[in-house]
Amino acid sequence: GAGVSQSPSNKVTEKGKDVELRCDPISGHTALYWYRQSLGQGLEFLIYFQGNSAPDKSGLPSDRFSAERTGGSVSTLTIQRTQQEDSAVYLCASSLDLAGQGYEQYFGPGTRLTVT
């Protein structure tokens, strides 16, 4: 079946502009995650959505970052007033997230964000 999809694949923006990144999870997956990966670095957790529960926002680096998930499916990560240090690959993942099983996360292809 279809995997996790993300758009755009690449985004170049000027410092100070707002950007929106989109993630469409695997159908039937209730959990959705956003991560950030800077060049040559590991994965940094940003935010986690599970069903109708309040999202875990503990990884968001500043209040310029926000995310929403509408209808339990598609998610949008918004970065306001972008800074050069926001340049990274933004990865979305989804999982079944069933108690005792299905915790495996599957990643989308990512959005490469470059702030000039």
Place this chain on the structure above:
Amino acid sequence: QKEVEQNSGPLSVPEGAIASLNCTYSDRGSQSFFWYRQYSGKSPELIMFIYSNGDKEDGRFTAQLNKASQYVSLLIRDSQPSDSATYLCAVNGGYNKLIFGAGTRLAVHP
């Protein structure tokens, strides 16, 4: 602070050899463990997961978990040049949030 530690490498092995990738974690309550492969410029790809102590085999890959020692490893038998990638260890950090190690770069040379 929950941590997942991996040797950054590169780990260089000849084609056909066994590659052994290691990972330690700090949270003794962790229950789920994952290995991802990431080719340069690509997103991570799940290759193995293990929930119970012992070994789990899938083709040329074997994951080994020792909860008492807080240690998880990945063995790749008959290593191929196409296995050259960065291997990320990830541990369930509560509420299904994964804590990732920084990754070990594996280079398989002909």
